[in-house]
Amino acid sequence: MNRGDCLLLIQRCNDRESARQIHARVDQYHRAGDGFVCNKLIDMYARCGSAADARAVFDSMSSGTRDGFSWVSMLCAYSRSRQITRARAFFDEEIPPWAKNMAAWNAMLAAYCQAGDLEESWRFFTAAPGWNQISFNALLSAHGHDHIRESKQLFDTGTPSWDLVSWNTMLAALAQAGDLETLQRLFDAMPEWDLISHNAMLLGLTQHGKLNDARRFLDAMPQRNLVSFTTLLRAYSSSQWQSQSQQEEQAMDVELLLGRMPEHNLVSSTAMIGVYARVGDCASAEKIFHSMHQHDTVALNAMLSAYAQTGHIDRANAIFDSMPQHDMVSWNSLLSAYTHNASDLSKARALFQRMPERNLVSWNALLTVSSQHGSLDETKRAFDSMLAWDSISSNAMLLAYVRSGHTDEAATFFRSLPCRDLVSSTNVLAAYAENGELDKTKRLFEEMPEWDSVCLTAMLVAYAHKGYLEHARQLLDGFLRDDVVASVAMLVAYAQHRHLEHSKQVFGSLLVRNLVSWNAMLAGYVINGEMSRAIHFLGSMPESDIISWTTLLAAYAHSGQFYEAVLLFDTIKMVELPDESCFVSVLVACSHAGEVAAGVASFVSMSSDFAIQPSKHHFCCMVDLLARSGHLVEAQDLIASMPFTTSAEESKRLLGSCTSSLNMNDIRSKVSMASSSSVSTPVMDPAFYVLLSNMLSST
Known part of the structure; x- marks a missing residue:
């Protein structure tokens, strides 16, 4: 192998094992005392982080072979291996005076800077016999975004003129610190720019959440590389979308961005997985993941998070179990899967207990799962066990109060918060609105320093809710004209107050119609009793889902149209997979029509044909069906065999059914049974006693 090929192999090597193999192949030049080749071998081992191998080459060189580059390369080998103490000893005790040139001083300064030892960096800098541009750039890079004020002061008072590396170093520090105003001013003042300058400016825009400006800046850049595209991709993957229309718009931007990328690497592919997870496109995320040639922990965590965000908890568990190692992100991502899935709270709690360590993110995930499952006591226990809280913790606790119907406690907790953000204010606002407390809603709304589409x-x-439709319409026209969610809310409000024509006008004004808006308009027809028009409207919809069909089915069921409900249910089973709500409607229809056989068949079919476990609601419907039809013994047996705690609701249904019976002794026995059943319930319903009193007085 000739000398040129040897040097080329050395230059390309970046791992220790390959370095030793290459060293063995070029050893003839090493033994011959070729100083240039030996220096390159030391530099190769320094790049690979093997200071011991570099020292072996250095010690094998004769004093006449070593030059200034040999000493500096050995010093760099120590610093790159994070052996700062050894590097300083080498600098002070071994490097001869003639070799302590500016390059040696800068190498030692860079070692301190890279180690983050600012105090020693400054001490060494001031002790140096002189400085050049490289000295200042090393010191400037050491301060970085963690010490942005010192960085800016050094930049402003440094050498008379900075080179492009200095400008770019300062740009990168400002971008990472999020100081967009100073970043923009510095960028505009630069005498020239290169690709690194533009990428730093692009990073600053994304760090500040200005995605539209960042996209336009990327389009205007004279040249782009993989870093440019990946910077914007990562920003999209972590951005907070305020509305579905904004989400759809940014998803289109991402698709265009992907089409323009010249290539993909591990970082960009991982960012793409995050983007697809954000828009709920798990299939595309999987496609990217399986196309990657390698998966590091970050990529595996990204796919795990994608499954978690899209509710695929089984797949999330599978990828977690397949990972060779787990970090805090892995555990927290799996725990967060339970916040996107209606799984058993006990599973989330068990996972939390398994975690080798926990941070604030872990505790917040447990809080969120508990609050979303409506477990106020569980949420309070977790909240009280935390050593520290942030706004996410407080909002999860607040949401637990709201979802449990404890509006007053929620308001008290809200007022006790040292810092109230938009999320916490909106949670209480929504609770007041749902409870019909308009005055409190208005008062809190007017006190809020800012509004977003959710609180509006x-x-x-x-x-x-209170019938002030004109006030609601003024909000829509004034602030939310292009917001699909608000428009759908207005559409439903008109329908509920029997203003079907106004609902149609709102639907007609929508610039973007998604499935939610189509279903809302369908519900509008149903609410107003326009069943024939509802059926026609369903046929004209560009797409439908189980909610569309269930809307019609529920209308037939509650209006006592048994045969229409049964026929529609048969149709649903051919085009969609029935869900729990479908079976509730069918059982209600059977109950109203007294069709016991059909009801029992549907109840059994749930689990046997569709693998749906009957809920407490389904059991209540069956109790109602049996009791209404006079099958009181069977109703009693069903209540006794229910895999749930018997509540006053089941007792009320049974008692209500007895009013149509002519056997007064039977009434008395059922009253006794229902009364004893309700005694064990933790919450006594006054309506039960009203019904009980009415029945006894009638006897």
């Missing part, structure tokens, strides 16, 4: 929609719903 909550205020709109509060007005609509």
